[in-house]
Amino acid sequence: MTIIDIARISGFSKSTVSRVLKDDPNVKASTREKIRAVMRENNFIRSELAASMVAGSIRMVLIITGDIENSYYAHSVKKIEEVLAREGFMTILCNSGYDADKEARYLNLAAEFRFAGVIMMTAIESPQLYRILDRLQCPVVLLNRHLRQRSFDSIIQNNFVAAYGATEYLIKQGHRRILHLAGIKGASASEDRLAGYLKAMEDMGCEVRQDMIVYGDLTGECGMALAERLIAEPSDITAVFIVNFAMAMGFAQRWWMSNKKIPDDISVISYDRTSLMDFMPVSISSVGVDSGIMGEEAANRILARINGDTGPTRLVVLDAKLDIRGSVKPLL
Amino acid sequence: MTIIDIARISGFSKSTVSRVLKDDPNVKASTREKIRAVMRENNFIRSELAASMVAGSIRMVLIITGDIENSYYAHSVKKIEEVLAREGFMTILCNSGYDADKEARYLNLAAEFRFAGVIMMTAIESPQLYRILDRLQCPVVLLNRHLRQRSFDSIIQNNFVAAYGATEYLIKQGHRRILHLAGIKGASASEDRLAGYLKAMEDMGCEVRQDMIVYGDLTGECGMALAERLIAEPSDITAVFIVNFAMAMGFAQRWWMSNKKIPDDISVISYDRTSLMDFMPVSISSVGVDSGIMGEEAANRILARINGDTGPTRLVVLDAKLDIRGSVKPLL
DNA sequence: TTGAAAGCGATACCAG
DNA sequence: CTGGTATCGCTTTCAA
Secondary structure, eight states: OOHHHHHHHHTSOHHHHHHHHTTOSOSOHHHHHHHHHHHHHTTOOOOHHHHHHHHTSEEEEEEEESOTTSHHHHHHHHHHHHHHHHTTOEEEEEEOTTOHHHHHHHHHHHHHTTEEEEEESOOOOOHHHHHHHHHOOSOEEEESOOOTTSOOEEEEEOHHHHHHHHHHHHHHTTOOOEEEEEOOTTOHHHHHHHHHHHHHHHHTTOOOOGGGEEEOOSSHHHHHHHHHHHHHSOOSOOEEEESSHHHHHHHHHHHHHTTOOTTTTOEEEEEEEOGGGGGSSSOOEEEEEEHHHHHHHHHHHHHHHHTTOOSOOOEEEEOOEEEOOSSOOOOO | OOHHHHHHHHTSOHHHHHHHHTTOSOSOHHHHHHHHHHHHHTTOOOOHHHHHHHHTSEEEEEEEESOTTSHHHHHHHHHHHHHHHHTTOEEEEEEOTTOHHHHHHHHHHHHHTTEEEEEESOOOOOHHHHHHHHHOOSOEEEESOOOTTSOOEEEEEOHHHHHHHHHHHHHHTTOOSEEEEEOOTTOHHHHHHHHHHHHHHHHTTOOOOGGGEEEOOSSHHHHHHHHHHHHHSOOSOOEEEESSHHHHHHHHHHHHHTTOOTTTTOEEEEEEEOGGGGGSSSOOEEEEEEHHHHHHHHHHHHHHHHTTOOSOOOEEEEOOEEEOOSSOOOOO
16 A cells, blocks of 8 residues: 555545645645545555655664663653654664674664664764764764764763762761772763762872772672672772762662671762662662753754754753762761 | 765666675675775765665564663563664664553554564553554564454463462461552553452452552552552551562662561562562562563564564463562461 | 666655 | 656666
């Protein structure tokens, strides 16, 4: 069933049938009804594929995320989806697993399918990434990332300042030996948070020993591994500042499994802000911006670009807030 | 840049260029190289859109899920994505919010875009749903659902038996006044679990009072609401059997917030099986099938159909296991 | 091994 | 308001 069949059956031309499909007002009401009826009777389903081909692009937006199982991202994605759906765009999700190759592969697909836009919630800087991004013909918005060597619209938070604040808070509570469970090298958010931690430690005169910086892969398992190590090899660390929520959750769980307490046995503060934090028996203090809000901002930005906004790239910096909950013990 | 441009520049015909695109062996090696070079130099990106249009369908599979923030689903989706990506299919995610209209809208989109297949992780039975499903020209696989009035490939678990087993276990531990926090009416998995609970209660001679069945919307908030109510209006309930993990998590969290204990103040058993269960300070006993495994089964089934399997619809029933953890107190 | 021409299913533009 | 025709970018015969 194509519009040609519908045209033949209804006795009109395919031009007119096409007009009905697009709700073109220049069609007599009675004609429209007749054609609609024929479509219904014959179970006609318009081919968006053909329409997209003519239009030159498809009403889909790709979201690249590192790990949808991470509820922080999941919430963001959900919000983006809501906003885009309202404008008639489908949201396509790619789970990169923080793997640069997979990122690249999906970006290529987006280009080949002529997607309307791309939102990247993760981006590992590499020559390969830049090469693809340069070829990409559609607008790109970065979420929680910025790329040093290119200028894209970005929705970010003041990672450095926020991480600084969280560290400072710990220090003001009397902690001096603070371990930082850091994220992925090459990911700007992780790096900025690490830098904030380092600066605060320096400014407040706390020595950063080599064993006080641990790199993780942002997954819960990794947080568990750290907890395990701290339990197995007791040290003088009194607090940990964890770069994302998934790892913090893993850390806490493993800690509790050994019948250790938070904050009695160790103080914890986590980056990220998500409702899941409230689901833990001891609420974890945290710093960050709600992921849903960031998602909405990104969705609106990409829509603006798709709709022809050709203004200069815009950097939206949202303000991360420190949420004091119950996971830090004052040492004073 | 289209294949016509490449043809012109390279001096070959567009037929030959097209052959190169598809890795057709019937092209002289030197020709292939020349054309490839021209493509690279001119930043040519093939239009999968045009190719899909000719092929009549697009290499994408739609997954409809109720709530991607629910980690049980998220894990499943991730596994599906892994399997499909290996075969060159993109995974498109729709978050229905358990809303029949949104389900319908996305199914229509799948039809219009000529998707290769659809995996439904949620399906609210309604005439509308059946109407759309009947028009759909692509294979459909149901995950954790079965539809009474149509026959589709389904990956399910023995919800009834498993729920029966969980309830029976509670009763054998000495509980008799067991509340069931049920799911959505019209969703087969929820209904089957409720039925299993009812049968077990009946078989074991436990009365099911009206206040012992509460319907929820499968979200965490709803679990919290129940906990709140049980705390506010003390009753003689000694155990709750919760139909999914998201609600169980909400329940437990709210319970702990009031400084109540599990299982000392109430015993809890949850349906679903996901690694997140281990993330709770008191591990919640549960019954279910790992969502990742179910996802993989579904992905393989849809691939088989896409690749032309026209055999009779298949019902894959996976065996749900009871995981005894620490959330049920023996009352003997 | 290569090329010419006929689609795929819509939209767009120009006439009438 | 309606119809005819070119077009979108690629695949697919069929010939050569």
